[in-house]
Amino acid sequence: MPKYNPAEIEPRWQRFWDENKTFKTPTEVTGEKLYALDMFPYPSGEGLHVGHPEGYTATDIVSRHARMVGKTVLHPMGFDAFGLPAEEHAIKHNASPREFTEKNINTFVRQLKDLGFSYDWDRQISTTDVDYFKWTQWIFLVLFDTWFDADQQKGRPISELPIPTEIKESGEDAVRKYQDEFRLAFESHAPVNWCPALGTVLANEEVVDGLSDVGDHPVQRMPLRQWMLRITAYADRLESDLDQVDWPEGIKKLQCDWIGRSTGAEVDFFIGDNDQFEPWKKTRTENGFPRNLPDDALRVYTTRPDTLYGATYMVIAPEHGAVEKLTTTEQAPAVKKYCDDAAMKSDRDRQDDRTKKTGVFTGSYAINPINGQPVPIWVADYVLASYGTGAIMAVPAHDARDFEFAKTYDLPIIAVVLPPAKSEIDQAKLMAGEICFAGVGTAVNSEIYNDLPTDEFKNKIIETLDSAAVGCSAVNYKLRDWLFSRQRFWGEPFPILHELDEAGNRTGIMRPVPLESLPVDLPFVEDFKPHGRPEPPLEKADDEWLYPVIDGKKYKRETNTMPQWAGSCWYYLRFIDPDNASAFIDPELEKQWMPVDLYIGGAEHAVLHLLYARFWHKVLFDRGHLHTPEPFKKLVNQGMILGDVEFTAFRDTNEQWVSAELTCENDERKTVLKSTGEELHVVKLDPEQAEKEGDNFVLKSDQQIRVDSRAYKMSKSRGNVVNPDVIIAEYGADSLRLYEMFMGPLHQSKPWSMAGVNGVRNFLDRVWRMLVEEKAEELCLSSAVGDHSPTDEQVRMLHKTIKAVSKDIETLGFNTAISRMMEFVNFFTKQSERPKSLMEPFILLLSPFAPHLAEELWKLLGNDSSLAYEPWPKFDESLTVDARVEVPIQIMGKIKSKVSIERGKSAKELETIALQDPKIATLLEGLTVRKIIAVPDKLVNIVAN
């Protein structure tokens, strides 16, 4: 009994593809190329999750389709394998992170092959391969060798950096140190996330709400020598080049917001005696606006220079360099205490305190350059040292934070912007300082600028400030430079040597490891357990590794390692030329294949990975190593696959049911009674126990009790994780692929449903039976399939299907493509004659979606080679439309009748046909026809009363 048996078919075809290298990338691109890329996975110990194959199936369908339309396809897969979990595992089990990682990669490869993806496995790479990270280190050295020329907006070799004469005269070391200040990769003393409980430093992404992602321990900020990458230099290009790519608008916006470009002005407030203000202004006008701020002024950044007349006080960050200088002796103890407290505060505490504003008066005043008014200077932690100039002019009438602060400390509030007339803001309250208005409007209380609209005012006042040399227009970004080092073992070592003096101390001179000495491999380290101090584990390497001697000089290797992002910043380039031993990529191949045409992955990488990769790409582009300014032409984010829908009900301590709308979640994520906070039992219901009542679900046994119905994110703790291995074993890989595509639109998140998997399996069974004689002893074609000449109707069915499926693959509308194929099968299983000439093209249509089954049936239809490169079926437009159409006839927009007519009737003819329709004629009796709208082949609407 030859039943559809994926467990037998699928491994057989996977072996066939493997042995015949069916999906090996051609060495030459002929005709059009397609580079279809998945965001490569982190090979976790848990193995593949059903979320992975969603995007992978999508790119696989696109790739398989592209091969059939004659494109040359690059479709690779690799692994982003550095990272904390492997290191943690190694510490716990006293094992090697490399072995653990390799084991996990093997599992992933096995699982991916089980799904029948058409990857070119000869190009498999892992970021942990020594041959791979050799080039990651090389790219780091490119960054190290590059400075950003702001005038040309371009990264250039450090050797081209203009050196001031006085530096040049001070000798070679001075020049090297000067250059070091401009490199895109540079050292700095930055605060890091130090977690005392875990005894380790954490990456930002491992800190959630000021607590460690693992174990919820508090995290402190402490300064440490770190490597930084000057991504801020590329902020403008990273923002403006988004115009060149075909990405979802939402993702572009996320990146823009993350870059956070804002325009405004820097303004200097004079610090000194009142009678010195006029002379100061005069000197300024004469000497111009100083690039480096002199001691006699406090510089602020504002996006609203138009509110300068409303600045009633100033605030500097507790970490601001001028705090001490500005603090009067009288205020010194209070200010010192405040700043010390702020430094001690963990991020968590700062978050908790965010709602209430605190601060302390320094005792000094600054003079507003526009009106000569003295304003008090405060210190407060709601101003960040790391943004703008670390100081602000506070305009409480027009900024919510300043308003709150002014109310707390009873500072004056002066309104200087009137809201537009149609606004609902209460003007009287605004003028009285009772409310705050942050929008735009027209100026008031601003002397000669009164009545100017905000925008005009801004431009005018920047001009004024500029000509008086007390301010200038300025741009700021939320984007910070990228903290690029980690104090971990399992990452790429930096290819940097620090020169040591006789005593073994760093001289401050750095030397890149030369290309011929790359890669710098990870040394053997006995034990990389955290030891309570934030020193990198590589400090424990033996002296031979740690202290190389070159040309008689002793060096110490850099012992920080790169973050996990490093390897994923350029892997898409290496896939093009994975075995190149002499370069990171062959320039000719790069020209052939770049950019990536389609890039699919999760939205969790919308900002960081995509921004970092674009940054590296631009640096490599500037330095002439690449020919495209952007790496990823089209980007699609797949939605999240949630667990099966769950029904939950709640019981109180007396075992009484509590209706869902009376409950809420408390801070500890426990479900409690809204009114009393009493903790409730959460009861998972069988779907049978719930039923729909109005807009909600209720208990069948007590319809007064509302229950919760929703799908949750899959998680181990919730126990709703679906393992792809299990689905493949039970339904087959083709069913899993098809189901994940059939669930809904690719970009949308959607709940898993086992019944749905069964549904698509049913469809594949029907495909099988459409062609296979199930009752026969041996595998053979169904008697219905043969060399019949097809009927018109059958031909139309095929051509309609080809058209729809082809279009849907192009727009990535896989769910509707599948439903069209279902319609085809539903139609033909009812036909007693199924012409082979129509069955063959159908199998080709199905093949990108369910490749194993398609290959099997293709062979059964008498073909002896793989269908992977068969030409994609073509359709004839004229054969996709029916000769007759059914046209609804409406009266006043309501359908009253339908007529079947020949396609292509004119509006005039339609009108006549509609009025002659007996049913319509009866209904129109006694009514006056006012107007008839007839849309050919669509509908007729009669307006009558």
Added chain:
RNA sequence: GCCCGAGUGGCGGAAUUGGCAGACGCUCAGGAUUUAAAAUCCUGUGUCCUUACGGACGUGCGGGUUCAAGUCCCGCCUCGGGUACCA
């Protein structure tokens, strides 16, 4: 708070430029086949009224534009995601 995204049957979801709401699948019900079951095949399945013929209502809510609105405009509500003192 702010910024995105989404609300369509019991469920997942379909619906070129406004033009037959509910394609396709699941679920459920009935029937055929079968000694029986599984499998398969057929029929039905938005809500309400009606014995029926048929009719009324219906795309989160309230308004509007239009011959015609799931689709366009205005005002809300709910859910999901992101982000958080960025001046």
